[in-house]
Amino acid sequence: MTTTAQHSKIQDVLTRLVDTQPQVLLLEGGTVDERMDMAMHWARLNNCATRTACGHCPACVQIEQGVHVDIKLLDGREGKIKIDDVRELKPLFGQPPRGDGKRVVILAEAQELIVAAANALLKSLEEPCPGTLFVLLAPQRERLLPTLVSRSWVLTLPWPHGGGLDGEAADWLRALGQFAQSGTGWFAKTGAKGAVTRDIALKVVLACRKDLTAILAGRSPSPMGAQLAARLDLGRLKKFDLTLAHAEDALSLPTAVNPAMVLDWLATRTYRLLRERP
Incomplete structure (x- = not known):
């Protein structure tokens, strides 16, 4: 993704959030790819050896290659996110991360959560999840269950194609x-x-x-x-x-x-x- 001034501002906000780390971060707006890019930036920030998402340390390289042990993806871009998908990861939520950073669970296009899966996720969020952060990606918060949104720190990416109509x-x-x-x-x-x-x-x-x-x-x-x-x-x-x-x-x-x-x-x-x- 080409980093614009607006996207740099979003990255700056994420950098400042590292010190307070909301358990659930909701990224709305932007495009599908932009939301995913920002989610991966958040994952790097929380696992980078220098806490800067440097892109060069072993953790950043592993995240870029999609092989980092503490980064988990439920991908609604490929279809509905089902309850079994959430249940499969649930045992991890009560365990500390295996690496030195945070476990980051990304739900890409979280509007594809079926109701049962969304409710299962909500139950998981009610339980202690030491060292685990969740990132929900969606075009608009209105497309998610209000109970999920209410538990989230919401960050809105710039509208695609600029602010006004060409x-x-x-x-x-x-x-x-x-x-x-x-x-x-x-x-x-x-x-x-x-x-x-x-x-x-x-x-x-x-x-x-x-x-x-x-x-x-x-x-x-x-x-x-x-x-x-x-x-x-x-x-x-x-x-x-x-x-x-x-x-x-x-x-x-x-x-x-x-x-x-x-x-x-x-x-x-x-x-x-x-x-x-x-």
Whole structure:
């Protein structure tokens, strides 16, 4: 990952946290890869011989190579995290780390925890876990059980693709707003050859996500978001949030997914939500 000024600030916060070490750290925002990079940086900080994530000591090298004995990964990027996955690691939680640092248990894309697995994790967090730290990675904290979030120290990474919308993303958001209102114009736009790339589709989903966040926080959204705020109650806003989550998950899959089809599904679902009775 290219380290930007914003990401350097996040790393600085993590460095300061080493002295207080929250048992559960929740990293939200950013991209899938950025969240994982920051989780590995946290693992290095807590096991580095110099406590600086130097990248050169034996512990840092082993973490980079994925062979450090005290770094455990439950990987929601590969599918659902099941209760057996949590139970398999549970005996370790009551044991001290085998190395000189901390055991770091990373739950990548923790929104993929099935409910039983999330509850099993919660029970583990209620018990003493000497020398063990947990890192939850998720696009947004709202996609995790509130009880998990309440136990976490939350750190938000910068939004992908920068803080504001570029011209291309703004154009797509206007088109989505037009379709949501009138049901016209969208499919001709997504059907043009090469018009929709995965990057564009993610920008559209991100723009909708930022609108939803603005609505829930009482801030002014885009014109597209204003339509949602005016016509959707809280229950349907939650459905819209779930729609965005499904779209983002589809675009994040390692296997090829047609991004135009994902956007068409998002647009159609948004159109229907605006017309669904409360």
